[in-house]
Amino acid sequence: MMKTCLPFVVACLLLLGACSIADAGGDTSVTPNATSSQNGGSSPDEDIAPDAEEPNQKTEDELLAFFREVYPDKEIVLLSMGDCNDDGLLDLVIVYRENKDKNHMVTVYSHEGGYLLTHPIPAPYEDVKLEWEDIDRIPPTELIISGKRGIHFGLGVFRFVDGEWIDLFGGMEECC
Numbered sequence: 001m002m003k004t005c006l007p008f009v010v011a012c013l014l015l016l017g018a019c020s021i022a023d024a025g026g027d028t029s030v031t032p033n034a035t036s037s038q039n040g041g042s043s044p045d046e047d048i049a050p051d052a053e054e055p056n057q058k059t060e061d062e063l064l065a066f067f068r069e070v071y072p073d074k075e076i077v078l079l080s081m082g083d084c085n086d087d088g089l090l091d092l093v094i095v096y097r098e099n100k101d102k103n104h105m106v107t108v109y110s111h112e113g114g115y116l117l118t119h120p121i122p123a124p125y126e127d128v129k130l131e132w133e134d135i136d137r138i139p140p141t142e143l144i145i146s147g148k149r150g151i152h153f154g155l156g157v158f159r160f161v162d163g164e165w166i167d168l169f170g171g172m173e174e175c176c
Contacts, residue, residue, distance in 0.1 A: 063092035063108040066115045080130040084160040086140035122176030125149040149175040
């Protein structure tokens, strides 16, 4: 009984923490084709002047271009920049529409002076939210993804390990 309740308890605690962050002005919910990021960002379709004062814009554009080389025709649902591998460089998490019935999430991350792309993992279909949160105060920072499919809500806490996202507690099965 304890094993089956643990993911639910953790999800509830994380939701309570996310609510307090939102109440404090840290809400990271966004509309489709927008960026959710603690470091700022832009819509993938927005033109930014080269002299714009967006410190991470060049990096975001480069990472997005790398994604587009592999997935040229995929519709982007959500972007979020954060340092998933604790190398001091921003990486780009992308939730995209795989087909009319499902979304996937990938990350373009820095590696040995270049970029690599994670394998796709299922992502929520509706009301997708991404939030970077240092849950255990041990690098790297965890990524919380939440959303729903119909009446089914899902919340996942992921840690980036050896080039892949590891779902720490489960909980995304119903909404993906």
